[in-house]
Amino acid sequence: MKTVEKVVNPVRRAGEQSPGKIYDEKLKVRARREWRGVKDTFYDYTRWLYLMSVLGRFIIVPRNVKGFFRYRWMMSYLFVPHGMDKFTVGLRDEALRIAHTSFNFVIADVTQAIANCFRGDRRVGNDKAYSDKCVITDENSMVTFMMGFDKEKVHTILREVPTMFASNIFHQFNVMHYLDVAQQNGIPGDVCPMPEAEAGISIDDDFCVLGCCAVQNNTTCDGSLMGNGIIAKRLEREYGIPTFQLATPLRHKEPDVMDYAANEIKKAISFVEEHTGEKWDWDMYFAAAKRVNYATKCRIAQMEINSTPYPQFFGAAFSLYNDTNYMGNSGRDPQFLKIDRKLLDLAERGYKAKRMYAKEYRHRAIVWGVQPQYVIDMLYWLVQCWGVMPLTDMLSVINTDMIAEEDTPENREQAYRDMAMLNMEMIMRNHTHGGFKVLVDDLWELCEQMNADIVMMWEHMSCKALTGMHGQFEEQARERGIHIMWVSHDLCDPRVFTRQAIRDQVNSYMRTVMREEPLDPSLEIIPDNEAY
Amino acid sequence: MCKCKLFNVLLKVLLRLLAVVLGFFVVTFTVYFFNLDMKATALLAPWLEKWYDHLEHNQYL
Numbered sequence: 050m051k052t053v054e055k056v057v058n059p060v061r062r063a064g065e066q067s068p069g070k071i072y073d074e075k076l077k078v079r080a081r082r083e084w085r086g087v088k089d090t091f092y093d094y095t096r097w098l099y100l101m102s103v104l105g106r107f108i109i110v111p112r113n114v115k116g117f118f119r120y121r122w123m124m125s126y127l128f129v130p131h132g133m134d135k136f137t138v139g140l141r142d143e144a145l146r147i148a149h150t151s152f153n154f155v156i157a158d159v160t161q162a163i164a165n166c167f168r169g170d171r172r173v174g175n176d177k178a179y180s181d182k183c184v185i186t187d188e189n190s191m192v193t194f195m196m197g198f199d200k201e202k203v204h205t206i207l208r209e210v211p212t213m214f215a216s217n218i219f220h221q222f223n224v225m226h227y228l229d230v231a232q233q234n235g236i237p238g239d240v241c242p243m244p245e246a247e248a249g250i251s252i253d254d255d256f257c258v259l260g261c262c263a264v265q266n267n268t269t270c271d272g273s274l275m276g277n278g279i280i281a282k283r284l285e286r287e288y289g290i291p292t293f294q295l296a297t298p299l300r301h302k303e304p305d306v307m308d309y310a311a312n313e314i315k316k317a318i319s320f321v322e323e324h325t326g327e328k329w330d331w332d333m334y335f336a337a338a339k340r341v342n343y344a345t346k347c348r349i350a351q352m353e354i355n356s357t358p359y360p361q362f363f364g365a366a367f368s369l370y371n372d373t374n375y376m377g378n379s380g381r382d383p384q385f386l387k388i389d390r391k392l393l394d395l396a397e398r399g400y401k402a403k404r405m406y407a408k409e410y411r412h413r414a415i416v417w418g419v420q421p422q423y424v425i426d427m428l429y430w431l432v433q434c435w436g437v438m439p440l441t442d443m444l445s446v447i448n449t450d451m452i453a454e455e456d457t458p459e460n461r462e463q464a465y466r467d468m469a470m471l472n473m474e475m476i477m478r479n480h481t482h483g484g485f486k487v488l489v490d491d492l493w494e495l496c497e498q499m500n501a502d503i504v505m506m507w508e509h510m511s512c513k514a515l516t517g518m519h520g521q522f523e524e525q526a527r528e529r530g531i532h533i534m535w536v537s538h539d540l541c542d543p544r545v546f547t548r549q550a551i552r553d554q555v556n557s558y559m560r561t562v563m564r565e566e567p568l569d570p571s572l573e574i575i576p577d578n579e580a581y
Numbered sequence: 582m583c584k585c586k587l588f589n590v591l592l593k594v595l596l597r598l599l600a601v602v603l604g605f606f607v608v609t610f611t612v613y614f615f616n617l618d619m620k621a622t623a624l625l626a627p628w629l630e631k632w633y634d635h636l637e638h639n640q641y642l
Binding site: 076077078079080081082084090094097098101118119121124127128130131230234235252253254255279283287581 | 609610613614615616618619620622623625626629630632633636638639640641642
């Protein structure tokens with residue numbers, strides 16, 4: 050079997066050595082925050098103050114208070130600091146700053162998204178003039194077709210992000226109510242709980258209602274297509290919001306799908322123009338394209354650092370930031386440039402100083418499959434408990450090609466193809482669809498490129514897209530001498546797999562197959578199944 | 582004499598400011614470190630759930 054050189058941290062960690070002491074089974078939150086030494090505890094405290102100020106500024110607006118008491122999912126946002134703590138377990142120095150810089154920015158972005166939803170919502174803010182310039186899009190939709198619209202004039206509302214996806218990060222039980230509502234109304238329980246919860250929110254009438262039109266995307270699976278149908282029906286028939294179906298080819302590596310995909314983007318743009326009354330602006334588009342390329346360059350640089358023995362930007366914060374920047378932003382907001390630069394500076398500084406975030410790194414892992422790592426602090430736990438460093442995850446392995454960024458007549462035509470390419474290769478489509486090459490072959494190339502000896506394979510119980518490939522992965526991992534560690538879960542339904550049931554699969558593998566003892570035994574069993 | 586008075590006033594203001602900053606730090610740091618913010622929120626959550634349960638929704642498929 051393939052092995053990697055063990056890297057031992059020569060420096061004793063500042064503050065407490067084991068984060069296992071901060072969990073208490075009698076509490077649904079942590080007993081206390083981690084002591085990280087004076088400097089890093091003070092830094093973490095100042096970031097906590099910042100988060101409190103973000104939440105405080107949000108809640109002093111009367112319409113946001115009204116929205117808070119109207120929508121059940123808003124309760125999750127009371128637990129934002131708890132969610133942030135999940136992504137900083139055991140971190141010090143640059144990694145702590147990277148996690149805060151990236152995820153604090155995501156939180157501020159989501160807070161703004163909620164404020165925008167409430168402003169236009171017919172039940173809360175009811176700002177009709179604002180709502181008439183809003184375009185609703187899916188949670189799993191690339192917003193490339195909005196890159197050429199002035200964001201001050203046309204507002205892109207990714208309505209499902211704050212309602213379902215982000216709220217579930219902070220409160221693991223948050224979507225159970227909506228899953229129950231969907232199933233009480235006859236939706237089968239064997240589809241992915243993410244689109245099923247979104248369908249449940251629509252059935253329960255718990256989405257904000259705003260916008261002059263909506264654009265839906267055939268995302269990745271049976272659940273998502275089913276959910277889109279239910280949501281579109283309510284949007285169009287009950288609320289009179291016209292909904293465009295952006296039908297994106299799934300076999301995105303086949304060149305003959307490109308003309309069709311580019312044409313779909315053209316139609317989506319025309320639809321937005323027709324309903325908002327605003328015109329597509331090529332200057333706006335190419336400025337956004339430059340920013341998309343910059344974000345891509347920064348992400349490639351971060352992956353290169355993670356290919357060395359001293360990875361710096363890893364874990365759920367890495368994929369959540371990429372997700373927000375690549376898919377939710379798509380170059381439209383210049384603020385991301387500053388954050389990209391800052392994150393890269395921090396990672397370079399950490400790499401030069403050979404910073405490590407556990408006593409030793411015994412293994413280097415690629416995290417593959419459909420992942421629930423936002424809901425639990427799994428990837429940070431993996432490093433702290435077993436010394437397995439997660440180098441990158443499937444959702445962060447996205448486009449590495451540069452798109453056309455100069456405004457020329459040829460590039461205007463190329464731009465539609467670029468937008469189509471980005472849309473086809475969005476995070477949940479890039480590897481789960483597109484054939485054997487992108488799901489299986491790409492994984493082994495990545496293992497080679499990043500010098501990984503383990504694949505932590507998330508096996509999502511309800512995801513039919515990946516289940517069929519189980520045997521192929523097993524067979525090919527054996528041929529290549531790569532350890533493959535299957536970890537089953539049911540995404541955002543903790544009733545099927547609890548947090549400890551998920552971790553126990555890793556514990557069993559590491560003890561029985563790898564014959565290893567944990568780096569930090571206090572973390573092997575954590576009493577956080579009932580925690581938010 | 583006048584300079585001395587001004588100095589005393591400035592010193593008092595500075596000391597008060599320092600006391601306020603220190604007081605703010607002690608209170609907020611205690612809340613932060615012992616996770617009192619999230620513990621209080623966890624106590625509030627069951628009441629909020631009851632509130633959301635009692636709201637009438639137009640369930641429709």
